Amino acid sequence: MQEDFHYYATYCAAYIAGYSHEESLDIAYSAQFVDVCSRTLLAKIKGPSDAATTQLQLELMDARTDRVGLQDITRIWSSFHFLPRDLNAVREKCTKGYRNKYRLICGPNGELVKKTVDLAKDKPVQSVGIAMHVLADTWAHANFAGTPSLVINNTNYLFYELFPEGDGYREQQIRFRHSTSVPDDLENSIYTNSLYQSSENSIMNLGHGRAGHLPDYSFVRYRYLPAWGEYEEIIKDNPRDYINAFTQMIHAMKCIRGVKGPFETETYDMEAIEPWLDRIKGIIGKRQILASDDWKAFGEELSGQSIEDFEIDRYFNEYTSVLKERKDDTFIGKFILGALAHKGMVINEIFKTGNKLAGVVKQNSVTGKTAEDEQQEDVAEQSSVTGKTAEDELKEEAAEQ
Amino acid sequence: MTIFQRFWVFIIGLIMVILALSFITNPDENSYLWVILFLFLGLAIKGVKDIIFYFTMARHMAGGKLILVQGVIVLDFAFLTGSLSDVPKIYVLLYLIAVHAFSGVVEILRAMEARRTVSGPWKLKFSHGIVNFILALSCFVFIRQTSTALIIYSIGLLYSGLMHMGSAFRKTTYVMIN
Numbered sequence: 001m002q003e004d005f006h007y008y009a010t011y012c013a014a015y016i017a018g019y020s021h022e023e024s025l026d027i028a029y030s031a032q033f034v035d036v037c038s039r040t041l042l043a044k045i046k047g048p049s050d051a052a053t054t055q056l057q058l059e060l061m062d063a064r065t066d067r068v069g070l071q072d073i074t075r076i077w078s079s080f081h082f083l084p085r086d087l088n089a090v091r092e093k094c095t096k097g098y099r100n101k102y103r104l105i106c107g108p109n110g111e112l113v114k115k116t117v118d119l120a121k122d123k124p125v126q127s128v129g130i131a132m133h134v135l136a137d138t139w140a141h142a143n144f145a146g147t148p149s150l151v152i153n154n155t156n157y158l159f160y161e162l163f164p165e166g167d168g169y170r171e172q173q174i175r176f177r178h179s180t181s182v183p184d185d186l187e188n189s190i191y192t193n194s195l196y197q198s199s200e201n202s203i204m205n206l207g208h209g210r211a212g213h214l215p216d217y218s219f220v221r222y223r224y225l226p227a228w229g230e231y232e233e234i235i236k237d238n239p240r241d242y243i244n245a246f247t248q249m250i251h252a253m254k255c256i257r258g259v260k261g262p263f264e265t266e267t268y269d270m271e272a273i274e275p276w277l278d279r280i281k282g283i284i285g286k287r288q289i290l291a292s293d294d295w296k297a298f299g300e301e302l303s304g305q306s307i308e309d310f311e312i313d314r315y316f317n318e319y320t321s322v323l324k325e326r327k328d329d330t331f332i333g334k335f336i337l338g339a340l341a342h343k344g345m346v347i348n349e350i351f352k353t354g355n356k357l358a359g360v361v362k363q364n365s366v367t368g369k370t371a372e373d374e375q376q377e378d379v380a381e382q383s384s385v386t387g388k389t390a391e392d393e394l395k396e397e398a399a400e401q
Numbered sequence: 402m403t404i405f406q407r408f409w410v411f412i413i414g415l416i417m418v419i420l421a422l423s424f425i426t427n428p429d430e431n432s433y434l435w436v437i438l439f440l441f442l443g444l445a446i447k448g449v450k451d452i453i454f455y456f457t458m459a460r461h462m463a464g465g466k467l468i469l470v471q472g473v474i475v476l477d478f479a480f481l482t483g484s485l486s487d488v489p490k491i492y493v494l495l496y497l498i499a500v501h502a503f504s505g506v507v508e509i510l511r512a513m514e515a516r517r518t519v520s521g522p523w524k525l526k527f528s529h530g531i532v533n534f535i536l537a538l539s540c541f542v543f544i545r546q547t548s549t550a551l552i553i554y555s556i557g558l559l560y561s562g563l564m565h566m567g568s569a570f571r572k573t574t575y576v577m578i579n
Contacts, residue, residue: 088431151458151461227465230461231463
């Protein structure tokens, strides 16, 4: 998914779920920030590199694919962009090495999605944004794994775009090219993908690189042969999946806000979008590379407020200008804590199944606690001592000044 | 890279440099056989690795049999290389020309692509390509000299060894795990 969905559509979903305009903007900003918070960015603002939620192309080109390097890549991409659907998936007559990779295949409605949403409950809006990014990507990035793997993520020439026609579909074979400087040709179904590399752990075989940007386009329907599917084709219906993602986000955020009971998978708040269903379907189904303008217009109509465009450095100054001990109370500081907590949870869950592809959770060398434990304790401490959240304290401090 | 990995990469590089220098300073008939042996081993290991990869992973993959075919061909190529110890050196030179020229072209094209498409780091890859190309050209120019094959191979080995040693000190970022 791209900025159109992670920022503008997430804003719309948050607003429909009952958040205020300001809260919805913060959730949308955090959701989109997941796609830009690289080690390079964190180094620039002097943030902890462990909190990286993505890797730049150049970082990936420089990344080693030895055991340690692969664990690092897998931690980032499996946690934030390709959340595994079933960490205990059964695959008979295969080696443990293959099974471990197979179990990292991303998909919606897995146990980890529930854990992700539950983790964001009673947390700052930054954690909600992170959870919404992860949830939405389980729909778009389904059937690919967040670890470099030829045997899981490869695709071949059997790739057809489906155009609704009558009761069925007209098919057109998709042609792939490898030039990232040329935009995808939607008219002629010519898309850019990564080069075929026969090396299992090549960076080219990470995620949906071999399928190009097709999973990121809400309008597209296609059928293809996944490397792992034992020669069974998959039909990917993005318009349907994006509607599911949108309505599941609304349901999840209502649960996080406490308006609904505990978050359950396979639940979509279709009722909430009933008044705008055709409008939303129209945006999702429109053939365009980026649907930002349409989502933005829809969001502004919903709230009656202007939605400012995503600016990567909106909160940098706040983070870099405060003392070290106050950084956790800033917008970026809360995002970093949320990212560390989420990453720790996912790595821990993967490790608990005996799968070491993502390594183990980094323990605090002094306290022996995981980042997730520490964040929970921080929140508990704030409410038990002062009865105020860090955000309240910041506001009070600003008012005093 | 961990300290152990850095150490290991450095040691491999050092061994390559020592071998290359010993071949250049003491070129004799045995050195030529060593070159053939290394080429044979390199290709054989690659071929066997591909075959193992097929049986452990790629057999579950759509179109995975290609990996098996690739492994068998590379292994076959390794045996062919091993048998070159009994044939005139000119064939070894032709073989080196083909290998270096092909590698050079591929490296240069990839460097150009990295520069053009993502403004990626291209200079190192480009220099790899140029060195490979020069080695191929040298094989062609000095094809009549009997020790050319050995010297060219040694220069390539020396370059690879130095690159290995250099990469041991390369800055890499990673999360140290407990």
